[in-house]
Amino acid sequence: MSPRILFVDHSGALGGAELFLLDLARPYADTSTVVTFEPGRFTEQLEAHGLPHRILESGAALQRVRKSGTWMQGLRALPALARTAHAVAQQARSYDVIFANSQKALLPAAWAAQRTGTPLIWMVHDLLTPEHFGWMQRQLVTRIANASAALVAVNSRATARAFAKGGGTGPVIEIPNGLDPAPFDRACQKDPLALRTAFDLTHDAPVLGVFSRLAEWKGQHVLLEALHDLPTAHALIVGEAAFPGDEPYAERLRTQAAHPALRGRVHFAGHRSDIPELMAACTIVVHTSTAAEPFGRMVAEGLLAERPVVATEAGGVPEIIRPQHSGLLVPPGDATALATACQSLLDDPDWAAALARTGAAHVRTGYGLERMHAQFEDALRRVTLRTYVNA
Numbered sequence: 572m573s574p575r576i577l578f579v580d581h582s583g584a585l586g587g588a589e590l591f592l593l594d595l596a597r598p599y600a601d602t603s604t605v606v607t608f609e610p611g612r613f614t615e616q617l618e619a620h621g622l623p624h625r626i627l628e629s630g631a632a633l634q635r636v637r638k639s640g641t642w643m644q645g646l647r648a649l650p651a652l653a654r655t656a657h658a659v660a661q662q663a664r665s666y667d668v669i670f671a672n673s674q675k676a677l678l679p680a681a682w683a684a685q686r687t688g689t690p691l692i693w694m695v696h697d698l699l700t701p702e703h704f705g706w707m708q709r710q711l712v713t714r715i716a717n718a719s720a721a722l723v724a725v726n727s728r729a730t731a732r733a734f735a736k737g738g739g740t741g742p743v744i745e746i747p748n749g750l751d752p753a754p755f756d757r758a759c760q761k762d763p764l765a766l767r768t769a770f771d772l773t774h775d776a777p778v779l780g781v782f783s784r785l786a787e788w789k790g791q792h793v794l795l796e797a798l799h800d801l802p803t804a805h806a807l808i809v810g811e812a813a814f815p816g817d818e819p820y821a822e823r824l825r826t827q828a829a830h831p832a833l834r835g836r837v838h839f840a841g842h843r844s845d846i847p848e849l850m851a852a853c854t855i856v857v858h859t860s861t862a863a864e865p866f867g868r869m870v871a872e873g874l875l876a877e878r879p880v881v882a883t884e885a886g887g888v889p890e891i892i893r894p895q896h897s898g899l900l901v902p903p904g905d906a907t908a909l910a911t912a913c914q915s916l917l918d919d920p921d922w923a924a925a926l927a928r929t930g931a932a933h934v935r936t937g938y939g940l941e942r943m944h945a946q947f948e949d950a951l952r953r954v955t956l957r958t959y960v961n962a
């Protein structure tokens with residue numbers, strides 16, 4: 572018997588949380604539905620993977636409430652929240668579990684859970700810390716989760732610690748991202764020079780790739796600063812300004828890349844779906860976030876692509892990388908340390924390859940799809956007291 576799950580996600584954009592949900596929900600496609608509050612690349616992927624979904628247009632007003640928003644902004648969103656909560660509750664009556672995949676999804680999902688008596692699992696993809704969220708948001712979601720969630724799922728130990736430090740008291744289960752190695756295996760079997768030709772990258776120069784949406788806290792500017800100390804290296808920047816307020820930062824990056832010392836060495840690839848091939852075309856995969864990441868999906872993907880990874884030492888990333896063993900870690904925002912770490916790998920390609928192999932083996936063991944689904948099955952059993960078998 573397969574469980575009936577109502578997955579709720581506020582976003583139509585295709586971020587890390589949505590990629591996680593695509594993988595998580597796929598085995599339950601015959602009995603479950605994904606609800607979003609707006610259309611976008613995420614809903615396009617739901618359609619492509621044959622996952623039943625519904626867009627609740629009433630939730631669009633919730634998108635305008637920012638992470639650092641005020642009480643007044645929250646009050647203005649209340650009518651939309653009420654309409655969305657009612658719509659989610661109407662859906663939830665036909666399901667065994669509600670799974671809220673974001674903070675904005677938690678609010679209507681919690682109301683629907685209390686109204687219908689359907690158990691709620693809240694998946695926390697964010698670090699509930701002052702550097703990411705305002706005091707109002709942290710207090711609101713923590714109290715709602717304490718009152719309404721039968722179980723809180725987190726994507727890393729760092730996320731669990733932040734939730735507890737912020738006042739979270741409910742039971743917690745860890746469900747890190749599960750990754751499918753097959754696309755990366757296929758990419759690794761291809762000729763890197765052929766890949767570089769396909770992506771119009773230089774053949775003989777080292778390529779440092781960063782894979783993330785263009786946002787200041789994601790730190791692509793740190794890589795461009797480091798490039799001044801790596802005169803032969805090129806930077807491949809994959810991602811776009813996906814959310815309101817990100818475009819000015821994207822323009823700053825383009826201005827930074829136009830510096831005479833960097834001209835011709837910075838390649839903006841925009842949004843891409845062929846991430847495994849792009850990573851395989853790189854010499855080093857670089858993670859540059861200036862604030863702590865709750866998990867670090869692109870770090871794990873870079874290792875699956877069997878590329879050495881240099882990453883920011885904060886949040887959940889040190890749970891993926893063991894320094895000097897499966898990758899290198901540098902302080903957040905430190906362009907000099909980033910350049911030094913990258914140069915050490917370029918100077919010793921055998922060591923870089925050994926780090927990459929060890930890192931890939933660790934990700935395959937610790938972050939596979941089967942393990943993620945087994946952890947989710949455990950979560951379902953805990954909230955329903957029933958054992959389910961994927962259809």
